[in-house]
Amino acid sequence: MTDEPPAYVLDTGPLSHFAKAQWLGVLKTVLKEHRVCIPDIVREEVRQGIPHHPHLRSVLDETPWIEVVPLDTEAQLSAFSHYAKRLVGPDGRNAGECGVLALAETTPGAIAVIDDRVATEAIRGRPVVVRRTLGLLCEAIRAGLLTVPLVSALADDLLESRYRIPFGTGGFAAWAEAQGLL
Amino acid sequence: MGIGRRVAEARAEQGVTQEQLAVAVGLERSALAKIETEKRRLSALELVAIARELKRRVEWFVDDAPPALVSYRRAHPDVATQAIDLRLDELVRETEFVVSCIPGLISGQPEPLPHPTTAAEAEEMADTARRLLGLGPADPAHNIAGLAAALGLLIFSLDLGEGADAGTVLLERGGVTLVNGSRMVGRRRLAAAHELGHYLIADEYALDWRIASSEADGLEARLDRFARALLLPESDLRTRWARWTNAPDESWRDAAVRAASHYRVDMATLARRLKELRLVEHSRAEDIRQVQTRRADIVEKDLVVSDELAPASLPRAYEQAVLALYRREAVTEGRALGLLLGTFDSASLPELPPVPGSEIWTVTS
Numbered sequence: 259m260t261d262e263p264p265a266y267v268l269d270t271g272p273l274s275h276f277a278k279a280q281w282l283g284v285l286k287t288v289l290k291e292h293r294v295c296i297p298d299i300v301r302e303e304v305r306q307g308i309p310h311h312p313h314l315r316s317v318l319d320e321t322p323w324i325e326v327v328p329l330d331t332e333a334q335l336s337a338f339s340h341y342a343k344r345l346v347g348p349d350g351r352n353a354g355e356c357g358v359l360a361l362a363e364t365t366p367g368a369i370a371v372i373d374d375r376v377a378t379e380a381i382r383g384r385p386v387v388v389r390r391t392l393g394l395l396c397e398a399i400r401a402g403l404l405t406v407p408l409v410s411a412l413a414d415d416l417l418e419s420r421y422r423i424p425f426g427t428g429g430f431a432a433w434a435e436a437q438g439l440l
Numbered sequence: 441m442g443i444g445r446r447v448a449e450a451r452a453e454q455g456v457t458q459e460q461l462a463v464a465v466g467l468e469r470s471a472l473a474k475i476e477t478e479k480r481r482l483s484a485l486e487l488v489a490i491a492r493e494l495k496r497r498v499e500w501f502v503d504d505a506p507p508a509l510v511s512y513r514r515a516h517p518d519v520a521t522q523a524i525d526l527r528l529d530e531l532v533r534e535t536e537f538v539v540s541c542i543p544g545l546i547s548g549q550p551e552p553l554p555h556p557t558t559a560a561e562a563e564e565m566a567d568t569a570r571r572l573l574g575l576g577p578a579d580p581a582h583n584i585a586g587l588a589a590a591l592g593l594l595i596f597s598l599d600l601g602e603g604a605d606a607g608t609v610l611l612e613r614g615g616v617t618l619v620n621g622s623r624m625v626g627r628r629r630l631a632a633a634h635e636l637g638h639y640l641i642a643d644e645y646a647l648d649w650r651i652a653s654s655e656a657d658g659l660e661a662r663l664d665r666f667a668r669a670l671l672l673p674e675s676d677l678r679t680r681w682a683r684w685t686n687a688p689d690e691s692w693r694d695a696a697v698r699a700a701s702h703y704r705v706d707m708a709t710l711a712r713r714l715k716e717l718r719l720v721e722h723s724r725a726e727d728i729r730q731v732q733t734r735r736a737d738i739v740e741k742d743l744v745v746s747d748e749l750a751p752a753s754l755p756r757a758y759e760q761a762v763l764a765l766y767r768r769e770a771v772t773e774g775r776a777l778g779l780l781l782g783t784f785d786s787a788s789l790p791e792l793p794p795v796p797g798s799e800i801w802t803v804t805s
């Protein structure tokens with residue numbers, strides 16, 4: 259056992275959401291006690307996404323605190339292959355998520371931050387811990403780093419694109435309030 | 441075999457030089473050479489690029505090949521890899537993955553039957569196979585892929601152009617057959633029946649060229665005989681042939697058209713079967729071989745037209761298993777479409793239901 263705080267391994271999706279809202283600094287503050295890394299394959303996805311999503315440039319330019327880790331050991335490639343079998347189709351999408359899960363799985367005490375439901379299904383029976391972006395955002399509210407209206411706006415975006423949870427746009431704040439979540 | 445060696449193997453199969461591959465994936469040629477000789481590790485990022493360039497899935501480089509593929513390769517080191525080999529390899533791995541998630545996809549697999557050593561034993565084997573398939577004495581073996589799936593053999597058909605008629609690989613449990621869909625329907629069904637023969641005698645790996653050719657000998661010829669007997673069971677064919685040839689106002693040609701349609705076989709197969717059962721003489725068999733079913737025959741005789749195993753065709757049970765994986769979100773949409781070999785598009789997939797509200801706890805905690 260180690261007393262070191264867990265490392266967080268970030269996926270392209272969460273990074274993109276934070277970059278779009280210009281909250282990379284907030285993310286840094288939220289995770290300041292932790293080692294934060296991305297696999298090289300996620301950095302490549304971010305790089306390739308810049309022409310269509312210019313806000314991603316800040317992920318490359320403004321995050322010296324994020325460590326880029328190549329996946330090249332046998333264990334990492336084996337884990338990568340396991341996830342690719344479930345997530346990657348002929349178009350090659352989701353390779354980044356496979357990299358995140360493989361890195362988190364092979365880094366002691368690491369936590370993957372990943373939003374895709376299939377990705378979280380794919381970890382069944384695997385020694386890897388996953389958290390979702392929404393969880394990090396709620397934590398940031400509790401830490402006084404973000405306000406509910408700001409998170410609500412981002413939550414809407416997340417809920418629409420990722421979670422398919424049946425409450426409408428703008429519903430997060432009221433829901434979270436009612437649940438005593440915040 | 442390590443990943444680097446597999447890179448070299450896949451590169452050779454695609455007929456690409458080290459230089460060409462290195463340029464395509466943005467590596468120095470010397471770096472690629474070191475990767476291939478396993479003096480340098482490669483990263484997932486490089487592997488993804490190489491896999492894309494060599495038209496292989498990433499898993500192909502990392503995971504061990506299924507045992508039947510390994511022993512076949514070992515036994516035939518000098519045989520050039522055909523398109524059908526590559527597709528079979530892919531299908532076997534994809535099927536094994538789907539089966540690992542949904543074991544029920546492979547249902548009952550019968551005990552291996554003995555190799556037929558004579559034509560009579562091939563006929564007996566066909567009788568046994570028909571019983572295993574649940575066919576009554578007078579039932580034509582329609583939808584052979586559906587029938588075979590019940591015995592654990594998954595039959596796919598893909599357009600492979602020129603090349604082998606079919607191939608079969610035995611899995612740990614069950615088997616996978618790939619039929620060359622470029623052939624006509626009768627030939628495809630005959631090939632499927634022949635492959636079922638290989639499967640039932642538990643041949644680990646079979647690659648078949650020119651099924652039902654006069655050049656075949658030994659086991660292949662006996663499995664051809666098995667296939668014909670399976671599709672054209674002797675006693676039923678005798679009865680029907682007598683009835684059709686005795687029908688008033690109909691010629692031997694009409695009888696042939698009816699028989700080919702009823703049993704869904706091509707004229708060459710029908711002619712050969714009639715001849716081996718001594719229902720026709722040599723010259724009549726040759727005449728039947730030349731018969732072509734006309735549109736008028738289909739209308740006047742009210743025949744059912746079937747395009748069984750038209751490429752791309754996947755076993756229904758396999759398609760259902762992939763859709764089940766997609767529904768339970770065990771695979772992504774892209775992966776589901778890949779497993780379905782391009783026979784589906786996004787709009788053809790089922791709509792996923794809303795996620796239960798209780799899940800919000802797992803996403804916010």
